[in-house]
Amino acid sequence: MSDAVLQYLRDHRYEQINHLIDFLKIPSISTDKQNKEDVKRAADFVANYVRHIGFEKVEIQPTKGHPLVYAEWMGAGEDAPTVLVYGHYDVQPADPLELWESPPFEPVIRENRLYARGTSDDKGQVFMHLAVFEAFMRTEGKLPINVKLCIEGEEEIGSENLYSILDEKKEQFAADFAIISDSGMVSNDQPTILYGLKGFTGLEFTVHGPKNDLHSGLYGGAVRNPLMAMAHLLASLKNEEEVVTVEGFYDDVEPLLASERILMSEVPVEDYPKTTGVDQTISEKGYTAIEHTMARPTLEINGMFGGYQGEGTKTIIPSKATAKLTCRLVPGQDPETIQNRLIDHLEKHVPAGVQLELKKEPLSAKAYKVDPNHPLIKKAAESYQKGFGKEAVYVRMGGSIPVLEWIDSIYKMPIVLLGFGTPDDRLHSPNESFPLANFDRGLITLVDYYQSVRKEK
Amino acid sequence: MSDAVLQYLRDHRYEQINHLIDFLKIPSISTDKQNKEDVKRAADFVANYVRHIGFEKVEIQPTKGHPLVYAEWMGAGEDAPTVLVYGHYDVQPADPLELWESPPFEPVIRENRLYARGTSDDKGQVFMHLAVFEAFMRTEGKLPINVKLCIEGEEEIGSENLYSILDEKKEQFAADFAIISDSGMVSNDQPTILYGLKGFTGLEFTVHGPKNDLHSGLYGGAVRNPLMAMAHLLASLKNEEEVVTVEGFYDDVEPLLASERILMSEVPVEDYPKTTGVDQTISEKGYTAIEHTMARPTLEINGMFGGYQGEGTKTIIPSKATAKLTCRLVPGQDPETIQNRLIDHLEKHVPAGVQLELKKEPLSAKAYKVDPNHPLIKKAAESYQKGFGKEAVYVRMGGSIPVLEWIDSIYKMPIVLLGFGTPDDRLHSPNESFPLANFDRGLITLVDYYQSVRKEK
Numbered sequence: 001m002s003d004a005v006l007q008y009l010r011d012h013r014y015e016q017i018n019h020l021i022d023f024l025k026i027p028s029i030s031t032d033k034q035n036k037e038d039v040k041r042a043a044d045f046v047a048n049y050v051r052h053i054g055f056e057k058v059e060i061q062p063t064k065g066h067p068l069v070y071a072e073w074m075g076a077g078e079d080a081p082t083v084l085v086y087g088h089y090d091v092q093p094a095d096p097l098e099l100w101e102s103p104p105f106e107p108v109i110r111e112n113r114l115y116a117r118g119t120s121d122d123k124g125q126v127f128m129h130l131a132v133f134e135a136f137m138r139t140e141g142k143l144p145i146n147v148k149l150c151i152e153g154e155e156e157i158g159s160e161n162l163y164s165i166l167d168e169k170k171e172q173f174a175a176d177f178a179i180i181s182d183s184g185m186v187s188n189d190q191p192t193i194l195y196g197l198k199g200f201t202g203l204e205f206t207v208h209g210p211k212n213d214l215h216s217g218l219y220g221g222a223v224r225n226p227l228m229a230m231a232h233l234l235a236s237l238k239n240e241e242e243v244v245t246v247e248g249f250y251d252d253v254e255p256l257l258a259s260e261r262i263l264m265s266e267v268p269v270e271d272y273p274k275t276t277g278v279d280q281t282i283s284e285k286g287y288t289a290i291e292h293t294m295a296r297p298t299l300e301i302n303g304m305f306g307g308y309q310g311e312g313t314k315t316i317i318p319s320k321a322t323a324k325l326t327c328r329l330v331p332g333q334d335p336e337t338i339q340n341r342l343i344d345h346l347e348k349h350v351p352a353g354v355q356l357e358l359k360k361e362p363l364s365a366k367a368y369k370v371d372p373n374h375p376l377i378k379k380a381a382e383s384y385q386k387g388f389g390k391e392a393v394y395v396r397m398g399g400s401i402p403v404l405e406w407i408d409s410i411y412k413m414p415i416v417l418l419g420f421g422t423p424d425d426r427l428h429s430p431n432e433s434f435p436l437a438n439f440d441r442g443l444i445t446l447v448d449y450y451q452s453v454r455k456e457k
Numbered sequence: 458m459s460d461a462v463l464q465y466l467r468d469h470r471y472e473q474i475n476h477l478i479d480f481l482k483i484p485s486i487s488t489d490k491q492n493k494e495d496v497k498r499a500a501d502f503v504a505n506y507v508r509h510i511g512f513e514k515v516e517i518q519p520t521k522g523h524p525l526v527y528a529e530w531m532g533a534g535e536d537a538p539t540v541l542v543y544g545h546y547d548v549q550p551a552d553p554l555e556l557w558e559s560p561p562f563e564p565v566i567r568e569n570r571l572y573a574r575g576t577s578d579d580k581g582q583v584f585m586h587l588a589v590f591e592a593f594m595r596t597e598g599k600l601p602i603n604v605k606l607c608i609e610g611e612e613e614i615g616s617e618n619l620y621s622i623l624d625e626k627k628e629q630f631a632a633d634f635a636i637i638s639d640s641g642m643v644s645n646d647q648p649t650i651l652y653g654l655k656g657f658t659g660l661e662f663t664v665h666g667p668k669n670d671l672h673s674g675l676y677g678g679a680v681r682n683p684l685m686a687m688a689h690l691l692a693s694l695k696n697e698e699e700v701v702t703v704e705g706f707y708d709d710v711e712p713l714l715a716s717e718r719i720l721m722s723e724v725p726v727e728d729y730p731k732t733t734g735v736d737q738t739i740s741e742k743g744y745t746a747i748e749h750t751m752a753r754p755t756l757e758i759n760g761m762f763g764g765y766q767g768e769g770t771k772t773i774i775p776s777k778a779t780a781k782l783t784c785r786l787v788p789g790q791d792p793e794t795i796q797n798r799l800i801d802h803l804e805k806h807v808p809a810g811v812q813l814e815l816k817k818e819p820l821s822a823k824a825y826k827v828d829p830n831h832p833l834i835k836k837a838a839e840s841y842q843k844g845f846g847k848e849a850v851y852v853r854m855g856g857s858i859p860v861l862e863w864i865d866s867i868y869k870m871p872i873v874l875l876g877f878g879t880p881d882d883r884l885h886s887p888n889e890s891f892p893l894a895n896f897d898r899g900l901i902t903l904v905d906y907y908q909s910v911r912k913e914k
Contacts, residue, residue, distance in 0.1 A: 200674075202770050202772075204770075209735060210735050211734025215855075216755070216785065216855075217855035218854065219855070220749075220755035220757050220855055221746060221749030221753060221855060222739070222740060223733055223735045223738065224735070227691070227758035227759075228694075230761070231688045231758070232697060234684070235685075235688045235691075238685055240689060276668065277667050278666060278667050278681070282680060298678050300677050300685075301684035302764050303684070303764035303766050304684050304687075306762075307759050307781070308760035313661075313759065313781060313783060313818050314760065315659075315783050316759050317759075318760065321761065323684075324764070324765060324770060324771075326772050328677055351739075352737055352739060397674065398676070400674060
């Protein structure tokens with residue numbers, strides 16, 4: 001590893017963290033129209049920073065929504081590999097504001113953690129790459145490999161315009177592999193290779209009974225109660241052993257390899273009672289909680305409602321009941337196929353006397369998985385080791401990042417997820433923070449990684 | 458039947474309806490503290506009216522809540538029977554006001570129906586007795602039998618203070634039988650002997666899972682989803698054939714007699730598609746909708762909620778789910794026993810990984826039933842025939858009137874339910890009304906009934 005680069009990072013730590021603080025001060029909340037100009041300012045920050053470092057081509061590309069920052073430095077030459085670095089400069093809303101110990105857009109350091117909205121998700125992690133690029137340029141005058149930056153402003157609102165940009169500008173964004181630092185580690189100092197995420201599909205449905213709420217005394221025994229019909233329908237979807245009982249749900253699931261089960265058994269188990277308040281983990285029959293969350297599909301009811309919800313009693317048969325379902329999918333499962341199998345199941349099981357109204361969730365994603373033995377992944381594990389002094393663990397996660405599937409399907413390039421977040425970061429919640437120790441260790445990891453992948457072409 | 462009494466009613470129809478309109482103008486909404494004085498004014502109206510007619514003892518008895526009007530006329534002598542006439546002068550709230558075609562407390566007649574809150578439930582029906590008493594007193598100078606009036610002001614808020622009054626003042630309220638006109642007929646001109654009502658018990662329960670809503674991707678597969686646990690619990694209570702599957706639920710149910718099934722088969726079937734909007738009736742296996750609503754116990758979910766209920770999708774595992782249940786009970790079933798059997802069932806079936814929180818519904822009632830062949834009931838059928846020119850049908854109803862059980866258990870007297878309401882009256886809803894045709898036919902029925910029961914002692 002280049003001592004000069006690391007020395008630069010040590011020497012300029014205060015200055016760089018101040019730059020990050022300036023970046024964090026911009027309330028680039030993508031979902032709130034009132035912050036449209038702030039989002040633009042955050043895009044400008046990124047563009048100006050990389051222009052200042054010496055990136056050759058820097059563009060703020062307009063979209064129908066918030067702009068995308070594209071920048072490239074191709075000075076490593078045609079023999080060197082090209083990396084596409086993806087990240088996002090937009091942030092989640094900060095409310096409820098009253099729960100923040102310090103204002104969300106006035107960054108402060110407490111107990112060696114930097115507190116502000118976006119410190120971990122994802123401004124802080126994006127900035128780590130910028131800091132490393134700066135150090136390379138200022139000391140060696142160049143980057144180890146060719147770099148294309150794609151930093152978007154709509155991740156927190158579903159990356160609404162990214163797919164079409166990636167699809168239309170194939171040549172511009174083409175690279176040998178991608179790096180994304182927008183994820184976390186299983187514990188605060190445990191380097192974590194994230195090699196798979198789940199896909200996603202959803203469905204909302206309403207069971208319609210009588211045209212109005214009815215008197216339970218006068219009509220109980222004459223009409224089907226939509227809430228009871230809903231209970232029967234929902235209970236028919238999954239049994240008490242957490243096995244989904246929808247026909248064909250598991251048909252296309254890639255089986256969990258014995259080698260992966262070994263990797264998963266090495267992952268330190270989350271302290272579930274502490275993080276969830278639940279004494280007992282419950283997972284699919286035949287699989288541990290780690291295996292189920294990481295690598296087996298799930299079906300969850302996210303919301304359900306109907307009838308009287310106030311204090312006390314109201315003796316009605318309600319006119320309708322609604323439930324919202326989502327599934328997390330694993331490699332092999334097609335979101336649309338699963339959505340249709342859910343619909344088939346519900347239509348087949350809906351009892352007489354009530355009608356079913358279906359609403360397909362428009363968002364969906366396929367699962368993403370990269371071979372944990374891929375050389376780029378193995379190298380990431382080695383760089384993590386150098387940065388954190390600890391051997392990395394290999395995990396898949398139950399979350400979904402649609403951009404992974406897009407990059408995968410459009411460019412067929414491997415994606416390396418180099419995340420430095422921690423379970424204590426409180427993403428999307430009040431008091432988001434990021435440990436400065438991981439900022440420092442992450443920089444070492446990134447310096448090593450960019451150098452070590454130089455020959456990967 | 459006394460022609461003079463009937464002639465009086467015909468001659469004074471306009472005047473009496475104007476008195477009823479004055480009574481209806483008072484917004485005696487018992488649940489609303491702002492109407493406390495109005496409720497009092499409605500009590501005064503009843504007391505003044507009967508004092509004016511010539512009742513001997515008229516009291517406005519204070520309670521912890523709204524007062525009870527007690528009045529008696531015992532001039533028929535010790536050889537004549539004494540009737541306790543129960544009714545209520547309080548009304549339901551009128552909101553949503555914007556749905557009323559004319560203001561709820563400004564009575565108007567449209568198409569021979571009197572529109573106002575309380576026309577059917579129960580001021581209008583109470584007033585019919587007052588009108589008949591007035592006619593007897595003004596023409597014959599006496600009533601055919603001894604009368605005790607008990608007109609309360611808290612029926613719409615659960616008759617909170619009535620039980621203790623009935624229990625404490627046994628001697629004052631003692632009578633040979635009771636008449637209540639606070640119910641309806643199966644169609645607008647079909648006299649209906651209501652000889653049984655259901656009892657009632659209820660339960661609210663919450664399934665508690667994680668301490669906070671959890672990310673469905675990170676925790677799906679590790680914790681039990683309270684909404685799914687709720688669905689399984691609810692589905693375990695009743696099967697799709699509408700048979701309650703709670704152990705012991707039917708143990709104490711008095712079987713439905715063949716003779717009653719014949720009576721019920723003669724009841725004109727409600728036009729369920731019109732009144733409910735549901736094409737297909739659904740009832741307990743082995744019973745018709747009429748039999749189930751009238752004479753078999755029911756278990757209904759009145760409300761259910763948990764998790765995300767807004768627009769679109771929120772990928773959470775919610776921390777909890779709540780359901781509200783009530784049962785309508787038939788003779789033989791004890792409300793507390795059934796409540797406990799429900800609790801036993803839920804505690805036995807709650808799956809691992811979630812906790813159950815139970816909240817017993819404090820209100821309960823036993824079912825009430827009188828022998829449809831009782832001479833007082835047979836006489837009611839005859840009087841109905843005179844008033845309406847049609848043979849009465851015999852029904853039981855799925856609703857619950859706790860005062861029936863109290864009068865039954867404290868006084869052991871038969872109760873005659875002489876109701877004149879119709880399915881179109883819209884009780885508890887905007888545009889409550891009462892057909893003036895039934896006012897006229899009901900007066901004839903009551904005149905005949907009071908005369909014909911003279912010898913029933």
